[in-house]
Amino acid sequence: MPRDMKAPIHDINPVASIGPNCSNGPKARASKARWRAFGVRLCWSLLSVGLFALIWEAAWLAGLADPRLLPPPHVFLADFGAQARHFNTSDRWLITSGEVAARPAALAVLSTVTATATRVLAGLALAAIAALTMGLAARYWPLFGKLTLPTVTFLAPVSAVTWLPVAIFIFGVGSMPAIFMVFIALFFLMLLATVSQIDAVEAPYLEVARMMGASRRQIFLQVVLPAILPGLFVILRLNLFAAWMVALFVEATGVSRGLGQVVMLVRNGFNPRLVFFTIVLLGVIGYLFDLGFRLIERRALYWLPGGGGGQYLDR
């Protein structure tokens, strides 16, 4: 989509009901409405979580939930300072100096989360770009497709976890093996998905382009690419969870330090406060990732009816 936003002419107007003579900024109003919708959704999310926490607290008050096994939110959240100690893993890895102990608890949590999130994002981005490029190439140059796709089909079902030794052989320890593993977990599946999306592009789209005199290259870049983008976003979002699991798994094995090590502590130790603290943390991260994704999607797929971002299922 070669869309030159600076060109001084007609803007896109994605809102159906607003006519051309509408004077006071249809765009501004649309964005205001969108923010309001976002606020409403956030309120419901908070209410939902709050309700759940409330039931838990009530159970604790009534003596139904043993605070040693099922510490209610106010207990494990109040213990933030003590639990954050466990998050020092990535600090040690990042700084390797004596001042680690002096770092504030919040910073320890933040740097650990950032280390893992960065790996997830890097792996995701690399996998998405590589899969898209290679998928298009496999259909643009049929010979290339014939040479590569069978191998990809063969490798796609192999569990990503199996690749861990390879990741270590190639990259040793640190961030790289984790990024590589996230990449591997997503790349093959996304490549196959890209190819099947390309094959599913509606024939009339291609026929119109051919009638208008489009070259093969123009068809791929200006018709096929935008046509498959919505499907690819869906696949990317569905695989977000898998990407996190793989990153946590790699970190848990000790290859790279990060949130995964905390999860391992959670699994191996008996510390209910840390367990629930970590669950809350992972929940918040997941929510933020999903939110970020929707925002990107809404930007990239502004043209989808309903504005993209899976709005239909949400309401």
Next chain:
Amino acid sequence: MTAERPLSLACRGVGKIWSPGLPSETRALADLSLNVGHREIVAILGPSGCGKTTLLRLAAGLEQPSDGSVLAAGQPVAGPSPTRTMVFQVPCLYPWQTVWENVSFGLALQGVSRQDRHDSARGMLAKFGLAPVMGQLPHTLSLGMQQRAAIARALLMQPALLILDEPFAALDVLMRQRMLRYLLETVRETNGAVLLATHDIDEALALADRILVMTARPGRIRTELRIDEERPRDLNAPALLAARRHLTGVIGDEADRAFLEQEA
């Protein structure tokens, strides 16, 4: 039709078999011949399923005939080309482009600047009453509006042959008449010929220089009727009333045959 000019379209003994060799094998066209002259408007009438769309797709170069040959401007049709643009039965606009970007897509492919594209699209869209919505996305338009935009897109290429597959089915009667008028004007300006498939006898009578009636499947040309009235035409003129009666009879006959065949 001027004799020196090559025919805009010539079909010679054209046959088309869909999915040959499969259980679903269908003979859509058999030994069909027709000509469309320079600047001529030819309408094709026929019962549903007789192969009108198949014929138009062959003319556009989107399919190859199983038999015979299809020539455009004297050359065999090897594939689609901007000189023969087709408007499909169902409007097909790119949902990721605004209406005017859709309409000027052919120019974009040729590297025309955005400002020039915008101007040409505006001119064409204004004729079809779509200037106010040119900055909107296609899904915000009604089906009839989308179809008008698709016609505008095909016309903007100034094709030597414009191929229309029941393009006005989604429009109301008054809108249909207007569209026909604008269509005629624009085609006259660009010296193009038109091949139009339709169910609607009045549409054919109002528009065409020549009307061809197809037989039930496998389709071939059964009758040909030349209409010499001046345009705009009064459909209640005696000559046209007679023509309508004649066409209604022939088409009814073919529709009955098509129906009986389906039952058998």
